[in-house]
Amino acid sequence: MKKLLPVLVLAAALLIGVMGISAQENTVIVFAASSLTDAFEEIATSFEAEHAGTDVIFSFASSSDLAAQLSEGAPADVFASANNSQMNAAREAGRIAGSPRTFVKNRLVLIIPADNPAGITSLRDLVNEGVRLVIAAPDVPVRTYTNTMLDRLAADPAYGEAYREAFMANVVSEEQNVRQVAAKVALGEADAGIVYVSDVTPDISDQVIAIPIPDTLNTIATYPIAVTNDSINPELAQSFVDYVLSDAGQNILVNWNFISARIPELANTVTLAADATSFTVDGQVLNPLTLTADNLRNNFSAQTVDVTFLSGEETVTTRFTGVPLYQIMSAAQPNFNADVRNDRLSTFIVVSAPDGYQAVIAWGEIDPEFGNQPILVAFEENGEPLEGNIVRLVVPGDTRGGRYVNGVANISLRDAPRAAE
Numbered sequence: 001m002k003k004l005l006p007v008l009v010l011a012a013a014l015l016i017g018v019m020g021i022s023a024q025e026n027t028v029i030v031f032a033a034s035s036l037t038d039a040f041e042e043i044a045t046s047f048e049a050e051h052a053g054t055d056v057i058f059s060f061a062s063s064s065d066l067a068a069q070l071s072e073g074a075p076a077d078v079f080a081s082a083n084n085s086q087m088n089a090a091r092e093a094g095r096i097a098g099s100p101r102t103f104v105k106n107r108l109v110l111i112i113p114a115d116n117p118a119g120i121t122s123l124r125d126l127v128n129e130g131v132r133l134v135i136a137a138p139d140v141p142v143r144t145y146t147n148t149m150l151d152r153l154a155a156d157p158a159y160g161e162a163y164r165e166a167f168m169a170n171v172v173s174e175e176q177n178v179r180q181v182a183a184k185v186a187l188g189e190a191d192a193g194i195v196y197v198s199d200v201t202p203d204i205s206d207q208v209i210a211i212p213i214p215d216t217l218n219t220i221a222t223y224p225i226a227v228t229n230d231s232i233n234p235e236l237a238q239s240f241v242d243y244v245l246s247d248a249g250q251n252i253l254v255n256w257n258f259i260s261a262r263i264p265e266l267a268n269t270v271t272l273a274a275d276a277t278s279f280t281v282d283g284q285v286l287n288p289l290t291l292t293a294d295n296l297r298n299n300f301s302a303q304t305v306d307v308t309f310l311s312g313e314e315t316v317t318t319r320f321t322g323v324p325l326y327q328i329m330s331a332a333q334p335n336f337n338a339d340v341r342n343d344r345l346s347t348f349i350v351v352s353a354p355d356g357y358q359a360v361i362a363w364g365e366i367d368p369e370f371g372n373q374p375i376l377v378a379f380e381e382n383g384e385p386l387e388g389n390i391v392r393l394v395v396p397g398d399t400r401g402g403r404y405v406n407g408v409a410n411i412s413l414r415d416a417p418r419a420a421e
Contacts, residue, residue: 025233026051026053026054026055026233026236027054027055027056027057027232027233027236028054028055028056028057028077028078028233028236028237028240029057029058029059029075029076029077029078030044030056030057030058030059030076030077030078030079030080030240031058031059031061031066031069031070031074031076031078031079031080032058032059032060032066032078032079032080033060033061033062033063033066033080033081033082033141033177033178033223034060034061034062034177034178034179034180035082035106035142035177035178035179035195035196035198035199036060036080036082036223037058037060037179038198038201038256039198039252039253039255039256039258040058040060040080041058042252042255042256043243043244043249043252043253044056044058046243046248046249046252047239047240047243050243051236051239054236056240059076060179061176061177062082062136062137062139062140062141062176062177062178063081063082063083063086063087063140063141064086064089064139064140064141065176065177066079066081066086066090067079067081067086067087067089067090067093068089070090070093070095070228071089071090071093071095075230075232076228076231077227077228077231077232077233077234077236077237077240078225078226078227078228078231078237078240078241079095079096079225079226079228080103080223080224080225080244081100081141081223081224081225082106082141082142082178082221082223083141083144083145083221083222083223083224084100084222084224084338085141085144086139086141087100087224087226090226090228094229095228095229095230096226096227096228096229097226097227097228097229097231097234098226098227099226099339100224100225100226101224101225101226101241101245101261101339102222102223102224102225102261102337102338102339103223103224103225103241103244103245103249103253103261104223104250104253104258104259104260104261105220105221105222105223105258105259105260105261105286105335106196106197106198106220106221106223106258106259107196107197107213107218107219107220107221107259107333108142108145108146108149108194108195108196108197108213108218108219108221109194109195109196109197109199109200109210109211109212109213110123110126110192110193110194110210110211110212110213111182111185111192111193111194111195111199111200111208111209111210111211112185112191112192112208112209112211113185113186113188113190113191113207113208113209114206114207114208114209115188116209117188117191118130118131118132118191118192120191120192120211121211122211123153123159123211123213123214123217124159126167126170126192127163127166127167127170128170131170131191131192132170132172132189132190132191132192133167133170133171133172133190133191133192133193134171134172134173134174134175134181134184134185134189134190134192134193135171135173135174135175135181135193135194136174136175136176136177136178136180136181136194137174137175137176138174140175140176140177140178141178141221142178142181142194142195142196142221143174145219145221146194148219149194149213149217149218149219150164150167150168151164152216152217152219153167153217156216156217156301157301158301172190173189173190178195178196178199179199181193181194181195181199182195182199182200182201182204182208183204185208186204186207186208187207196221197210197257198256198257198258200257201256214331215287215330215331215332215333216300216327216330216331218333220259220286220333222338223261224338225241225244225245226241227241245261250262259286261338263284263335263337263415266283266284266414270282270283270350270352270410270412271410272352272354272409272410273290273409273410275292276354276388276390276407276409277292277293277388277389277390278290278291278292279291279292279377279391279408279409279410279411280409280410280411281328281329281331281332281410281411281412281413282332282410282411282412282413283350283412283413283414284334284335284336284347284413284414284415285329285332285333285334285335285413286332286333286334286335287331287332287333288332289328289331289332291328292389293379293385293386293389293390293391294389296322296323296328296377296379296391297379300323300327300328300331301323301327302321302322302323302379303321303322303323303324303374303376304319304320304321305319305320305374305376305394305396306318306319307319307320307394307396309398309399309400309401309404310399310400310401311400311401316401318381318382319381319382319383320376320378320380320381320392320394321376321378321379321380321381321383322376322377322378322379322380322391322392322394323376323377323379324366324374324375324376325349325361325366325375325376325377325393325411326366326367326368326375328377328411329349329366329411329413332413334347334363334413335413337415340418343415344363344364344367344370345362345363345364345370346415346416347362347363347413347414347415347416348360348361348362348363348413348414348415348416349361349362349363349366349411349412349413349414350410350411350412350414351393351403351405351408351410351411352405352408352409352410352411352412353405353406353407353408353409354407354409357405358405359393359395359402359403359405361375361393361395361403363413373395373396373397374396375393375394375395375396376393376394376396377391377392377393377394377408377411378391378392378393378394379391388407390406390407390408391407391408392404392405392406392407392408393405393408
């Protein structure tokens with residue numbers, strides 16, 4: 001197994017050396033995001049062992065650089081991107097055959113040098129005067145995900161727009177790929193950097209400290225893979241893609257701290273929290289939670305809404321304080337199926353009470369890009385804790401209070417059944 005030359009020098013080398021390679025039988029040229037380096041090298045070793053005489057050759061770089069090379073005609077058999085935008089760029093250039101498949105996911109993490117000269121302990125410290133931040137350059141996927149995180153921070157009253165401005169003011173370097181960001185922090189050339197969890201590899205793990213990014217602010221990176229339209233060995237290239245998607249390939253990726261793309265089957269029942277003062281968040285999520293009213297008060301951003309609804313024949317007007325359901329579900333990190341068009345809109349949330357009473361909320365109702373409804377999980381009514389320190393689902397705008405589930409015991413994210421083919 002060999003690597004191709006780095007993308008920055010591919011312009012000449014690809015046309016000379018790689019064209020000769022691509023004509024060889026039993027060779028697969030894989031363009032892959034730099035964050036995949038270690039995992040894909042291990043996958044290639046296993047793949048070659050199962051396909052005698054096969055040689056997997058890699059070019060690892062930022063997905064944006066790889067997409068640009070593909071658009072310029074660089075020969076390759078497989079493209080594995082760290083986001084859909086760069087895969088779409090390669091598709092628009094006519095270089096992708098068929099439909100890409102999501103093969104893995106990832107999370108962001110904050111890393112600092114092991115000696116931590118800037119005394120950084122959380123995201124808040126990144127805007128302190130004199131902090132040297134390093135992030136990826138624009139269009140590099142990890143930078144796109146970092147920008148999404150900054151959008152969430154700016155929208156959070158606890159941080160605000162001033163935080164984003166101060167964060168960007170402390171950026172001293174913008175790197176061409178995520179591994180260069182990790183390397184600069186490991187070498188002590190920066191006080192902090194934003195990378196993927198999978199980039200804290202054994203070769204730098206003793207040189208950096210990883211600080212988790214709160215789930216409400218983090219974002220899930222989605223990686224697609226596809227065979228190119230002019231692969232010399234399309235069947236072998238597809239075999240490599242299939243191996244990456246197989247249990248063996250997925251297990252290797254998970255061992256390198258990626259998130260498997262597999263969507264597990266869910267039971268047809270939900271499990272209620274055993275403690276009457278707590279509730280669970282589960283289902284099609286990556287980060288199941290167990291929460292209490294105190295957790296909501298102390299760890300989330302609360303909102304207050306005035307509501308009027310019918311309870312039986314009685315009109316009720318009252319005020320609830322709680323946490324937006326969208327914020328709670330974001331903390332649980334929904335495991336959407338990125339290969340299904342707008343999978344969010346076929347996803348729903350089942351909210352259950354201890355006595356089995358249930359109500360359903362469509363994801364589109366709470367998603368900021370669609371309904372953006374301020375549905376809350378409330379812990380106070382008119383400034384007082386709910387009786388028994390329980391929580392209650394509050395659905396402003398509903399004429400009747402049927403979905404105001406009292407004493408929430410479970411919130412489960414579910415996916416609609418697929419249409420028959």
